[in-house]
Amino acid sequence: MSEITLVSKDGSELSLSREAADLSPVLRSMLSRPYLEEQQSKITLNEIKPDVLKKVVEYLEYCRQYRNAGEDEDIPEFEVPTEMSLELLLVADFLNI
């Protein structure tokens, strides 16, 4: 499985699996259309702060891990720090996740 790199506002980079990135319809279409992103497997998200983006990556990997969990398996709660909730909500809306 290939790795995708996400670049945040201050230029710092975060990587996640292609499978996890595909869970966001927005990232998926950025990666599947014949855009520049396809060749580089790198997406620049200038609007998003690094700590928020880190949480997003965390959530996508969390989803990937548990989305096929069986009926009786326990899924842990996903923790979001209170002071980030507003900003994270806007970003989640943008990424449609």
Add this chain to the structure above:
Amino acid sequence: AAELLDRKTRRISTLQDICISLISSNISKLQKETSSSDETLSQQIRQTLGGISTENMNKLARTLSKNRALNDHTLQLFLRTDLESLTFHDCSKVSYEGYKLLAIFAPHLSELSLQMCGQLNNEALLYIAQKLPNLNALYLDGPFLINEATWDAFFALMKNKLKAFHISNTHRFTDHSLRSLLENCGESLVSLRLSRLDAVFDYSLVPQYLKNPSFEHLSLEYPNKEELVSDDIVIDALKQVGPSLKHLSLNGCFALTDETFISAKDALSSKNSSSSVLENLQLEELDQITTDGMVYFFSGIQLPNLKNCSLRRCFLLQDMAVSELFLNEASKSLTNLSLNSLKDVKGECFEAMECPKLKRLDVGFMGCVNDKLVKCLGERNPSLEILEVFGDNLVSRKAVIRPGLTVIGRQSDTL
């Protein structure tokens, strides 16, 4: 949606839901801890939740509306800011207390849009009029609790202040209320929208009172009975305000015929020229206007500023009418065009089409649209970003789509 059809239930909630429940629970917690009269409550809430800039406030309002999560709790986020313009797309869960809080604690608002505001009551509307000193634009959808007496009082309070008033979906806004609006605010109004008002019968009031020489926006949509908005009424209104008009919407006024557009040709242009400043023209579902009428209209007046145009479901229109639009100066400025359901258009009109600024085009439910035309539309309109082809069964997966163009609605595409 795909999961729903597959009868799978999601066990992981979306990140948006997680954030919203966190926000809501924190707001209620803070509300319990501090007394409700505490001045700093909303500031404290924003501090605890990390806060966002004023520019992002309307984005936040949209996200909350989209998730149907705007209520008296989350409303707290918007209080005590210096916001001047605020749009709530879904207020169905905001109670009249919420509106009163908004009126008291957001005093800088000049433009307020409350969609689906079913719980807005008489007291709350008057509060808004009294407590917001700068308010000059109010857009309401579904304010069905407001009665005649309150409308009277509201318009009296807003006398000569109200510049824009849009109202839709209420059966309690009557002829009397319309008269009251126009008598009190007719001179200051530059923007008026009346849509789906089942108790308004006398639309002839509108042309009588519109006198502002810089009037810009007129929408008369979906009257209770089709004959209520007649050619004469629209012609009279255009004679009053035509030369300055930037937005004209006559969606669902089924009684209108070519007569309106024969007169509109002269009414929309200023004295010494044959061009109009119109930017937005919405003529959806006018099923009596003919190709000849529209050819006469589009050939007789130049619309060099026209950006948005919808001829959706004007069933009688054929190729000549659309060709004439593409020959008009409007073709250089159009960014948004809907030709949805023009079933008699055979496709020849697209041969003359060259719209350098066009970004969105809806050609849904037009039998003539096929793979070849999709390719051609992409090539001829370099700025085109979105092409809607719902119900066009000749568009297949083989269609050649240029990079940068998104085609929506092909039968062969799956989610």
